[in-house]
Amino acid sequence: MANKLYDKAREKFLDGFLSWSSSDIKIALVNPTYSPDLINDEFADVIGVPNIIAISGNLTGKSSMTGIAGADTVVFLSVAAGNWVSQLVGFKDVGGVLANSPLIFNINTATSFPIYTNGGNITVVWDNINKIFKL
DSSP states (O other): OOOOEEEHHHHHHHHHHHOOOTSSEEEEEETTOOOOOOOTTBBBBGOOOOGGGEEOOOOOOOOOOOEEOOOOEEOOOOOOOOOEOEEEEEEOTTTOOOGGEOOOOOOEOOOOOOOOOOSOOOEEEEBBBSSEEEE
């Protein structure tokens, strides 16, 4: 699978439930056990708590020029050692409840992925051209 948007997220963008600029968007570092279903997966709880290695704070510096979603670099501090991270999953945080938080995108093709955590920081720098995703 390549870097993709979840189909339910496309619907939510079109219906006005998701706003890149005003929604609280977070990133989860996810292990290879989670196998995304881009057609049917809708909320972040389908990932399964044991498969989530870490969750970022809200993205900052979000931009949406010409249909391209961008944001500032994300740094995960002191990620627990001994885990494989094979994908980044973006979601709209709704009150800190994964079952209410819609999935937006899945990135599994990136520089330095997969990553084996060693207790240090993990820095996510977005692509210079397509940033995080393009509608």
